[in-house]
Amino acid sequence: MRNVLFFAVMISTIIMISAQAKRNRKENIFDSNQTGSYIEQVSGLGMKMIYVKGGPFILGTVNKGEGYSDEYPAVESFLDSYYIGAFEVTQKQWQTIMKDNICMEENMPINRVSWNDALLFCEKLSELTGKNYQLPTEEQWEYAARGGIKNNNRKYSGSDEIDKVSWYSTNSNKEIHPVGLKHPNELGIYDMSGNVYEWCLDTYMSYTYKNDSVKHHSVGNYKVLRGGCWSDYASSCRVTHRFYDVSSSKSSKIGFRVVCVP
Template sequence: MRNILLSFVLLFAAISSAFAQKLTVESFKLAGSDLTAQTQPRKDLNNRNCALIKVGIGLQGVQFEGGIMGNVENKTGEYWVYMPQGNRQLKVKHTNYAPVMVTFDDYGVEKLESNRTYELIVVTYPQYAITQNMTNQSLDSQHSTPQTHPTVSDNTISIPVKGRISIDMVRVEAGTFTMGATAEMNDPWKDEKPTHRVTLTNDYYIGKYEVTQALWKAVMGKKPSRFKGDNLPVEKVSWDDCQEFISKLNRITGKTFRLPTEAEWEYAARGGNKSRGYQYSGSNNPSDVAWSYDNSGIKTYAVGTKQPNELGIYDMSGNVKEWCQDWYDEYSSSSQVNPTGANSGSYRVLRGGSWFTVAAGGCRSSFRSSNTPDYRDDGIGLRLVLSE
């Protein structure tokens, strides 16, 4: 009996050790200026040039699965994986780590194209050991607050939620700006006027990314979205749904998250005190910073796949529209300090463009829309704010 028990303990320890860490994707994108797939080509079975994925991982002995053509080349610091056009997934494996399946569509690439070079960055990520997972599951069921602390770097903060799920926030310094249809905003709508001066007296943190489906599921236990993918923004959530989500998130983290006020949202979208006066959040070219009707192919994309704005915030001009805390109301020309919108109303504010918004019509930083608090749509999600 003792030998059997000892064998079980050793087996359990070995399993825990082997899967104490896993592989996870940090980024996957088209390397637009890299011509290696053309200058050092490899043919597929139809005599067409393959796509080339350059995988940066920092490990020896990595294996790959997924319709690979020929041998994987182990270069200094990276692997070169050639795959025929049309492929949609690549599995990355290592004997000491749990594997990861990379679904290209989660990162804005529907399928591989011939003659194109792509960059995939894979890192190792510590997981909880089996006994720790069991303990955390018990704590979660009792809504206990994890004993974890935010990680701070420069103007950002990362707040752990559950497992490897965390929330990256960007610090926005207090300041004064002109809200509404300023001179650089082309063809504004009536409700974007009159412009007015707004002063925000307190620093705050706003989500670097829109709330993802992985984060929503970690808190709510399910994904309500039409378009499925952990790194895609959550959508088909009402303003009321967002309040329930935030309430549960605050119990889990012990923090006080909320939706941004409309003024906080626009100030952050414009780049805060680092604003360069762009029409869109981070550029005068909407395709640089936004997924809209013009370039989305009628779907959402993984958060953070376009360029960030001046503060390092992604997707504020397009991917999904974002609920704000305020009741919708018309603007006044009077200067305001820390405005929070109307005291009551029938519609809550929505800001930003979405995958079905025509860029020229509704992706500019001053654009406003609204809907009833119980309304759900596959183009509506949220971004979080954390007050200091």
């Protein structure tokens, strides 16, 4: 009987230590002094994640006339720190996690995936790593696109000159391009203006939802898209521009990137 109790206690202790170690590994990447990035290497994924230090910022367009009507009224927001993909999820990375066949060049951003598909990718990646991968909220997306605490109030992500940072209707030759060919923004993040639209976690609605207690990503069928794409005019590639589609939509103009949160 003593031996049974002894082994039961030992097993329980090992489980507790293992769980704590897992929590510590997750917490360590969000250390308050953390800077820079890490590479998610599970299954050879090679996904570069950029650290975004949290802080206050203004979501949306402050001055009427500088954007579309759904970009204002701007709202004050505060974000905790998180990591975001340096690049849009690629065809190769999608195949690694989802086991689907690649239909384009490996370094092309994955596209023709629904919001639901993108969520499933995040869930599977989280299961494999023990970390918390998600689609970015609209706030996380815009804050990172602006450069976080390094925000220089650029019109596009990283520059006021769109051709430096974006594939859009004028320069894309009407096609998607491999990730990372344009200049990054202040945080080292690529293609947040143009190339493909990116799914966000949120349901599309007025910014006044920030005053609501409802979980804004859990209701509604129209989901936020950000960033503009290869077939869009420059105005759609601004960091404040908003768009949307039904969660089941699969378009060659839509992809996504991930965030990792505590």
